[in-house]
Amino acid sequence: MLSTREKYYQMLEKEFSNQEAIMTELINLEAIMHLPKGTELYISDIHGEFTAFDHILRTGAGNTKEKIGLLFGDRLTEHEKNKLTILVAYPKEALKDEHFFAHKDRSWFRKKIRQLLELLAFCSTKYTRSKVRKALPKQYAYIIEELMYTDTSFQDQAAYFDQILSHLLDLNQGVAFITALCQSIQRLVVDHLHVVGDIYDRGPEADKILDKLAKHPSLDIQWGNHDILWIGAFAGSRACLLTLLRIAARYNYLYEIEQAYALNLRPLFMYAEEHYQKNSVFKPKDSSNHYSIESRDSLEKVHQALAIIQFKLEGQLIKRHPEFEMDDRLLLEKIDFDAETIQLANKEYPLEGSCFQTIQADVHALNEQEEYVVDMLLASFQQSVKMQEHIQLLLDKGSMYLVYNQHLLFHGCLPLKKAGGFLPLKVENQSYAGKDLLNFFEEKIRLGCQKQQTDSSEADWIWYCWSGKISPQFGKSAMTTFERYFIDDQETHKEIKNPYYQYRDTQETCKMILKEFALYSPNSRIINGHTPVKVKSGESPIKGDGMLFVIDGGLSKAYQKTTGIAGYSLLNNSYGFQLVTHDPFDSIENLLHKQTDETSLKRVIDRELTRNMIKDTTVGETLQEQIENLTGLLAYQTKKTDSI
Known part of the structure; x- marks a missing residue:
């Protein structure tokens, strides 16, 4: 009976049928191994x-x-x-x-x-x-x-x-x-x-970027929090979908993504026109005036509708998942709608630009029209052919992190405790921290995209990855979107960063993180994105005494x-x-x-x-495995010949 190795060699013989072909390929691979690594x-x-x-x-x-x-x-x-x-x-x-x-x-x-x-x-x-x-x-x-x-x-x-x-x-x-x-x-x-994350949001032409990446011959992507948002919407998270559309309205490119992805936004615009008025708080940030006055006014109303529906859906989601420990973000429950004030941390704040006319007794419930609008938006988003192609590219080429050529790449952070050490996320009596935390979210993301069910448990976890307290993509205490819209006091806008962003300045922490991924080379580095480096304030992109780059x-x-x-x-x-x-x-x-x-x-x-040289790289590891397999095949064929 043939061994597993012998069966493998028989399969390999279909490609390399004689010893001359094997030796030619071995010489070729050995030569490649001694070329300098590519840039x-x-x-x-x-x-x-x-x-x-x-x-x-x-x-x-x-x-x-x-x-x-x-x-x-x-x-x-x-x-x-x-x-x-x-x-x-x-x-x-x-x-x-x-x-x-x-x-x-x-x-x-x-x-x-x-x-x-x-x-x-x-x-x-x-x-x-x-x-x-x-x-x-x-x-x-x-x-x-x-x-x-x-x-x-x-x-x-x-x-x-x-x-x-x-x-x-x-x-x-x-x-x-x-x-x-x-x-x-x-x-x-x-x-x-x-690409170390965040292809989407803020600017209008992410679709062109992804079209170009699809043609790139050698590519990997580490998902950023904004990429996660779009993946989450595709997986069926209505909160993710409303958030990305709200961001598009806020930064004045909603019409561009409507055209790029052939989205049907007509029900949304009709609903907003019926229920909302002009509101300067929701004026888009980009003042380039490349839209007509009517279009800008319409966008202002849509912006309000998207924000309010988003806050409702987020409230529903948080209530579905007590394990998220995010009850402090149920802000609609803290509003006095008659007085137009909100109670936060035992302090009352006046609300600016209030637009809460569609909120009912159950503050997180969508009305019948909103349910219809959201259903139409999600169907349009998931059925877009270009959207399907781009999300598939993100899934095929992307991951939460990557170890490549002895370097560690991830977009955001690895949540740490205040005293140092990895901060665990507890889910159903199991804890996930460090590398396991990244693997946990990657599993949820891939399973959520396979299911593509509206507000599935996996889709909800993808939303948590976007904005949760122990998310490696967010890495902050809270996402203060509501406060930035409605409360003038900037103290309420603060988002406290996870201790990671302080500890990553030390070699000790960088070495701890690299060890978590079995990287012990003195030449190994960590590459991050996510947090803009404030060069004007003298901040350096080089952290941890040269061990980490932002x-x-x-x-x-x-x-x-x-x-x-x-x-x-x-x-x-x-x-x-x-x-x-x-x-x-x-x-x-x-x-x-x-x-x-x-x-x-x-x-x-x-x-x-x-x-x-290439032999020192991740590609070199693959080539070395091929060399070992071909060397084994050569010995197998010689043994077969000698036995005849």
Whole structure:
């Protein structure tokens, strides 16, 4: 009877039928293991800002500019290097601009193509030819490879090179070929992309971000609290759904997501128009006035309707789950509706912008119209084809945390006790803390999305992950949304952070967290997002004496007044980490006009004494397993042959 291992080898033989094929693959894998590791880009808290996100990807977070500098050195002026950087990032726009490249004659095309081929070859040195081939556009892959690998120091080869180039230009393919070269360079400058949470909310174009991520060849996502909100709505949490729609109304992009996801918001608008009036408290934050007056007025009314329904649904949810220990957030029960005041912590506060006309004796009950509106909204949300595609992408590529190349990635926090140590969440006589807490919520999220039942227990737990006291995604005492709308006293707006955000400044805590995930390397790091780094106030994104990076620097325009910058990203190449600080990106037109990209400044965090190779990485672990399996298969086949 065959052993399990022998059965596995028989399956493997279908792909590698003879010893020559096995040895060829072993030689290939061993060679790959000794290539330098590819460059990884970490980015978080994108918050719907597609243009800024797209710019970071196109420029490799400044990595393209650095490679151009290393390759061309004194052969190009700084101005020429800047223009080449912009060309690689925005080839179509740069080639169309009459002032950016004023004289694009045949000689210019030949020179520029040679430069780009040299740069492409330079960016390809870390990769196998097969991997480079996959990054090339199909229509030009053969020609690019021929030109890249032709040695023009030999006369015959130089003539061959010039003939291909001349024929391309004779066929008027210069613009298309340069564009293809630039896009290939973009794909090779960064090997792997880590999105450390919060793709959604605050900005209007999360759908475009997810469309771009869906095409990315090497990607992982760690869910952020705002991503959890959208996943929760898809799983059936009505409270999550009303919250994300309210945020869209508050930040003035509700019409954009209605169009992007083909949502049916008509019942909501009709209901709001009937029951609510203009209310300046609910005026959207964005004052760009890109809507008509009628649309802005309508949005103000919808904003109120969404907020009130959200507070009702949250109250129902909290009452369904005493184990959440959130009775202090049943704020509708604390209102004196006649006096328009609320009692909080034995103190009475007047309410501003009151709009409680649809609240009944049972303050958390939805009226018949509200039930209908919410049902229509949820059905529209869950049935949206694009929504289904985007949530599936988040589930396929995403997780609560990731251990990758001996580094730990998670968006928010690991809740800690005031005295230190992991804070447990108690559920049905069982406690979850540290790594187990993250696993607990991931299980609820995946099961909730499988069920897709309205307000299921799993969907309710996803909402808790968005706003609960012991949530690793929220990490605060309470979400004071109600107070921020209705109470003028800012003392009531405070959200006390979990002790994690204090303790993460110490090496001791960072080491404790890394140990929880079996990470003992002195080179291991923790990468977080979630909390904007207040650069204007002197805060550093580097915590725990260099053991933890917080890369939320305010890519979202909503946070830039607080942070003073437009976000951080993090690069990790074979030599170590580099922190990139981004300035606000306004438009491609201004970039072409200035003819320089000043949106990022690299800061070397550490530099490894020895260069990291693929064998030292997570990918290397997989390749090593393949090598061991193939070595075993080779021995199995030899044994079979000898026994005949």
